[in-house]
Amino acid sequence: MTELLQNLIDGLGRGSIYALLALGVAVVFGIMHLLNFAHGELITIPGYLTYWAFQNNWSWWTVVPLIIVSAVLTSLLIERIAFSRVRGAKDFTLLLTSFGVHFIVAAGFLLYVGAAVKPYPRPGWFAKTVSAGSLNVEVFDLVVIGVTIVVLAGTTWLLQRTMFGLALRAAASDFDTARLMGVKSDSVIRGAFALSGFLAGIAGVFWIMREGQMTPTAGIPPMLQGVLAALIGGLGSLRGAVLGGLVLGLAEVLLRSWLPVGIQNLTTGFVFVMIALLFIFRPGGLLSVPQVERV
Amino acid sequence: MFPNSKRDIAFPFLGSIFLFVVLFGGGLIYQTILGNGSAERLVTTMLVDAIIVIGIQIYIGNTGILSFGHIGFGAIAGYVFAVYAISPEEKLKRIPTAPFGLTETQVSPLLAIIIAVAVTLVFAVIVGIGLARSGAQSGSVAATVITLALLFVTHEVAKSWPELTGGNRGGVSFGIGESLSGRWPILVVLFGSLIVARLYGQSRSGRLAIAAREDNLAARAMGVNPLVQQMVALLLSVAIVAIGSSLRVWQIGSILPDRFFFDYAMLTLVMLIVGGRNSVTGAVLGVAVMTGARELARRLGQNGFEVFGIGLDEPPLDWIFRENLNSVVLGVAMVAFMIWRPTGILEDWEFDQWLYRKIGRGSETKPDRLSELETIPDATFTASDISVSFGGFQALTNAGITAESGEIVGIIGPNGAGKTTFVNVITGMVEPTDGQFSIDGEPLSGKASYQLSRSGLVRTFQNLRLFGALTVRENIETAALVAREHRSDRAVRDVDALMAEAGLWEHRDRRARELDYGNSRRLELARAAAMAPSFMLLDEPTSGMSDSESITMIEQVRHMAATVGAGVIVIDHDLGFITGISDRIYVFDQGKVIAQGTPAEVQANPQVQAAYLGSAAIT
Numbered sequence: 001m002t003e004l005l006q007n008l009i010d011g012l013g014r015g016s017i018y019a020l021l022a023l024g025v026a027v028v029f030g031i032m033h034l035l036n037f038a039h040g041e042l043i044t045i046p047g048y049l050t051y052w053a054f055q056n057n058w059s060w061w062t063v064v065p066l067i068i069v070s071a072v073l074t075s076l077l078i079e080r081i082a083f084s085r086v087r088g089a090k091d092f093t094l095l096l097t098s099f100g101v102h103f104i105v106a107a108g109f110l111l112y113v114g115a116a117v118k119p120y121p122r123p124g125w126f127a128k129t130v131s132a133g134s135l136n137v138e139v140f141d142l143v144v145i146g147v148t149i150v151v152l153a154g155t156t157w158l159l160q161r162t163m164f165g166l167a168l169r170a171a172a173s174d175f176d177t178a179r180l181m182g183v184k185s186d187s188v189i190r191g192a193f194a195l196s197g198f199l200a201g202i203a204g205v206f207w208i209m210r211e212g213q214m215t216p217t218a219g220i221p222p223m224l225q226g227v228l229a230a231l232i233g234g235l236g237s238l239r240g241a242v243l244g245g246l247v248l249g250l251a252e253v254l255l256r257s258w259l260p261v262g263i264q265n266l267t268t269g270f271v272f273v274m275i276a277l278l279f280i281f282r283p284g285g286l287l288s289v290p291q292v293e294r295v
Numbered sequence: 296m297f298p299n300s301k302r303d304i305a306f307p308f309l310g311s312i313f314l315f316v317v318l319f320g321g322g323l324i325y326q327t328i329l330g331n332g333s334a335e336r337l338v339t340t341m342l343v344d345a346i347i348v349i350g351i352q353i354y355i356g357n358t359g360i361l362s363f364g365h366i367g368f369g370a371i372a373g374y375v376f377a378v379y380a381i382s383p384e385e386k387l388k389r390i391p392t393a394p395f396g397l398t399e400t401q402v403s404p405l406l407a408i409i410i411a412v413a414v415t416l417v418f419a420v421i422v423g424i425g426l427a428r429s430g431a432q433s434g435s436v437a438a439t440v441i442t443l444a445l446l447f448v449t450h451e452v453a454k455s456w457p458e459l460t461g462g463n464r465g466g467v468s469f470g471i472g473e474s475l476s477g478r479w480p481i482l483v484v485l486f487g488s489l490i491v492a493r494l495y496g497q498s499r500s501g502r503l504a505i506a507a508r509e510d511n512l513a514a515r516a517m518g519v520n521p522l523v524q525q526m527v528a529l530l531l532s533v534a535i536v537a538i539g540s541s542l543r544v545w546q547i548g549s550i551l552p553d554r555f556f557f558d559y560a561m562l563t564l565v566m567l568i569v570g571g572r573n574s575v576t577g578a579v580l581g582v583a584v585m586t587g588a589r590e591l592a593r594r595l596g597q598n599g600f601e602v603f604g605i606g607l608d609e610p611p612l613d614w615i616f617r618e619n620l621n622s623v624v625l626g627v628a629m630v631a632f633m634i635w636r637p638t639g640i641l642e643d644w645e646f647d648q649w650l651y652r653k654i655g656r657g658s659e660t661k662p663d664r665l666s667e668l669e670t671i672p673d674a675t676f677t678a679s680d681i682s683v684s685f686g687g688f689q690a691l692t693n694a695g696i697t698a699e700s701g702e703i704v705g706i707i708g709p710n711g712a713g714k715t716t717f718v719n720v721i722t723g724m725v726e727p728t729d730g731q732f733s734i735d736g737e738p739l740s741g742k743a744s745y746q747l748s749r750s751g752l753v754r755t756f757q758n759l760r761l762f763g764a765l766t767v768r769e770n771i772e773t774a775a776l777v778a779r780e781h782r783s784d785r786a787v788r789d790v791d792a793l794m795a796e797a798g799l800w801e802h803r804d805r806r807a808r809e810l811d812y813g814n815s816r817r818l819e820l821a822r823a824a825a826m827a828p829s830f831m832l833l834d835e836p837t838s839g840m841s842d843s844e845s846i847t848m849i850e851q852v853r854h855m856a857a858t859v860g861a862g863v864i865v866i867d868h869d870l871g872f873i874t875g876i877s878d879r880i881y882v883f884d885q886g887k888v889i890a891q892g893t894p895a896e897v898q899a900n901p902q903v904q905a906a907y908l909g910s911a912a913i914t
Contacts, residue, residue: 035436085634091434093637095361096568100629103561107622220557224447231440265455272448276425279441283429 002134007253013141015249016148019242020203021226022233023155024196026241029230030172031192032087034094038078038101039226040219042200043207045105046070047214048113054120060209067208068201075197076190087189102219109216119213126209144206151202152242155195159238164191172236200226232275234285243286296499298772298790302651307493310647314579315486318345321583341586342481343543345579348566349488350535352578355567357501358525359433359508363560364422364442367449368533369540370555371418372411374453374460376541377550379407389461397459404545412537419533426529427522432511446560453552460552481542488535492575493647499776500527506762506773513760516722517826518748518777558622565625569632571639573764576646581639585628589621596620643764643806652804661800662792667857672785674700674735674751674829676862681730683716690716691886695730696864700829703853703863705877705894707870709906712883714866718834722754723747734829749781751829753861755819757838763808767799767818770807774825785827786859796858797821797851813844820851824859831856833865837872845869849876870907874898882906 021039028036046067053063078101086097128139159165170178171188179185207222208214229248233240251274256267278285297303322338351365378386378393379402386398402410422445431438453460495501507514507521514521544550562585570581595616632639679695691713698704708714719725721732723744731740734751742750762770771790778787794800797817802810807818816836823831836852837845849872856863867873873880874894882890882897884906890897897903 029436033436035440082630082634086637089633089637091436092359092361093633095434095436095439096564096637097630097633099561099564100626100633102626104623104626104630107619107626110619111617111623217557224443227440228444231437235436266452268451269448269455272444272451275444276441279437280425280428283437 003257006135006137007257008250009137009141009145011250011253012246013138013144013249014253015246016144017203017206017222017245018225018229018248019245020148020151020199021222022229022241022245023152023238024199024203025226025230026233026235026238027168027192027199028196030236030238031168031175031189032083032094033091034083034098035227035230035235036196037095037098037223037227038105038219039098039196039200040221040223041078041102041105042071042074042197043204043222044109044214044216044219045074046201046204047208047211047218048109048118050208051118051120051214060123064205067205068198071201071204072194072197075193075200079190079193083193084189102223106216106219113216115216117213117215122209122212140206140210147202147206151199155199158195164188168192168195228275232278232285234287237285237287240285240287247286297494297497298499298502298776301655302648303497304494306647306651306655307497308490310576310645310650311486311489311493313646314489314576318342318579318583319482319485337586337590339478339481339546341582342478342485343539343546344563344566344586345582346481346485346488346539346542347536348563348578348582349485349492349575350532350539351563352532352567352572352575353492353495353535354528354532356572356574356578357496357504357508357528358431358521360426360431360435360525361439362442363439363564364445365533365536366555366560366563367442367446368415368419368422369536369543369559370446370449370453370552372415372537372540373544373550373555375411375414376404376407377544378459379410380404380545390458392458394459408538408541411541412534415533415537416530419530420526423526423529427526431525432521433508446556450552450556453555461550462552481546484538484542488539489575489579491531491535492578493645495528495531496575496645500524502769502773502776504528505765509762509764510760512744513756513762514773515743515745516748516754516756516760517774517822518745518753518781519773520743520745561625561629565629568639569628571641571644573638573643574641574645576644577639577641580641584640585625588624588628592621592624659791662789662795665788665792665796665858667854668786668860671701671857671860672829674862676732676734676752676830676864678717678721678732679730681717681720681732682728683713683720683725684728689886691720691727693730694883694886694888696881696888696891698830698862698864700860700862701857702878703856703865703876705873705880706864706866706883707868707873707880708883709868711885712906713886714868714883716886717883718754718832718866721747721752722832748826748828749777751782751785752832753823753826753828753830754832755823755834755836757835759812759815759819761807761810761815761818761822764806766804766806767794767810768803770818771822771825774822778825778827782827785829787827788825788859790825793821793825796824796855812839816840816848817851820855824855824861827859828861830862830864833863835867836865837867837869842871845872846875848872852876 025036025039028034049066049070050063053066082097082101086093125139129136130139159169167178167183167188168191170181171183211218225248229244230241231244232247233242233244251271252267255270256264259267259270319342322341326334326338347369354360354362354365378397379400381401383399383401386393391398425441426438429435429437429441454462503514503519504524506517507519507524511521540555566581566585567578568581569585570579571577596618676698680693681691681695682693683691694713694717696704696706706714706717716725720727723742727740731738733739737750739747739750739752762773765773768790771793775787775790794803797820799814799818799821802814807815810818833852837848840848852863865873865876877894880891880894880897881888882903889906890900890903
């Protein structure tokens, strides 16, 4: 029982990070039908800045805002340089553009920073645990879960109660009609990328802390988890993205604890197989958005 | 299988020889000029890459579905090949505890390749079913993510199952013992894959897959089941990638998880995209161009070069020309092409088809107009008591029509009358809440749209859905291919004659996307007729046409229907057009059939006048 509870908290902690990443992916997907394979770069670029900052004796108090701000700026910059030029293009083009952006950034790091692992210190409280009876919970998980709840509440408020949120939801449901109703496409798209960058920035703070180091291709795992979580939840559904993130996090942790010792290494493989099964039996994801075929 | 043996077999064969000679010949010249071992290795690598890229082209090019997973399939094949081909002594060092007694097993490289292909195909079937379930079609995002997930699973398993794969220990990877001596297996396979890829593109399955790539809905309306053709393309494509990957392992002499991962997936994709993913010629061109570009970047990156006396390794140029420049080149090429030329250098251009048009087909004479059928086979379309409600809204209430072959039945009604819902029901797009429809008693309700058209009910679309990248002739041929298989009891008319009939003979080699509006409409009509339908369902065939064009259209519809002996059900809101073309008319209003009869009867009906002009008009 204790073990289960501990796993649940661990899984929710992991899942919260995935949920933030997936929500960022879903917001952009909703607005321009772009599945952003470059989403992980919103973590690698702030990640290398983190390394640089610690080389220059910054502390986590100043690095955290640096990560969030740089994630937002990176997101806006990528939109401006690459994605704004393929707006309205075919899905095929959009997918490959984002994939190419990922590759350019990763190759850029390889070129100018090098392939070597770049380490930086984790915060002092990172490895601490709190105990309640026989339950040992990592402080890190609790902080992640707490911050995620606050951020999700804030995002919900933003989407439901503000003019920007209304414009974003309208544009996500029907971009052309929203434009005819006076929604400015430029500002709503940039807003979506800024929001996506902000969410990735929050997730990035935790991801970067947990990793403790950066490599040129470190963006791939967070990108993949974010994209998969968005897909598990049902592409196009923001709630689904959050749900998908949590489910993915829980599945990883629970599987790792249930699998026999010999094949624990293969957890990721099993998670993928489960995702494949989910798609076979529920192709649209958990909260699928009904797609009407247009004639 | 092949509509035209000269165009679809002989010339693709010639074209494959040409592509093979150009690629291999170019490589030979390059290595002769440089005359060193590294140039030789580069050429061998290029030839192996070409096999894999051509394999990928068969899937991505013909279905339009972006796949990262082919390199994942390549990893499966590569490991299976290595595990079987490696010597037991070598295996005792690398994988002494391999499961299934594999440590002691060794087979010849050829047999190992066959085993690798077989095992990989099993995985391909499973993934293919998953893709089909996800509703994969051109540009599908979910399908792409599934393939991406496959790439990661194979990589993950390769890394974390060292008992079988040797894991990720750098330097202690598989050593096959003897590397590929001489290039002949690579050359044979390369030539074979070129021919397979080109023949597939021209084959029935390839044509239907391409039609679905261009417009999935229209392809289904022409009796194509895209999922079947996608599976065929996937298996063929994976088989070639599996052979290519085995050769890659053999050639390099070892395998590591990272050899078949992101970087290689990216490399092969960029090669395919840059040249033009829709054509095999493009794939070959892309392989050559990107191999050259990367080699150039690699050499420029290895400092010490001088151009016009300026050292590339001195500031500020050293900022650009440094090691690993070739990997940036890949990313930049990908994004640049997506922004400026997403269809690649060659778009849909295929060398052998160009050659065929230039020298192969000789003079063509315009066929005579088609004669109308003397005896029209009997057929009856019945839709009865169709009701549809969306939530609380009753879109259709007990609506029904009948139509006989040889007859033109019009359906008319003001906006919101339920015409579109009715069309959607009898084309299989909307499930009716109640009611059935059938042809000659064969129930059609609940069938998929590709089954409906095979049963003889073929539709056109209000907003034109042609296969844009295909020529006029290929558009009609696609329908004829399906008709020959599923409508052979009916009058399947000659493709050339249908083109002449529709006034499209002069445009026969133009791509459908280049046609003007009127010709596009006529092509859609001819394509529907090529299906040898029992009934043609025309959805607003004159929308966007001028009055005089509409009048011409009446004659064309009548004649085209008579040449294939089809009945016509035509939906329009233009009262003049409907009364001009129809033998009988059904008038819809507010989800119900409010009147039926000959045009004169319907026009005289006060209810119809009320629905059309408002009740004030009656008094």
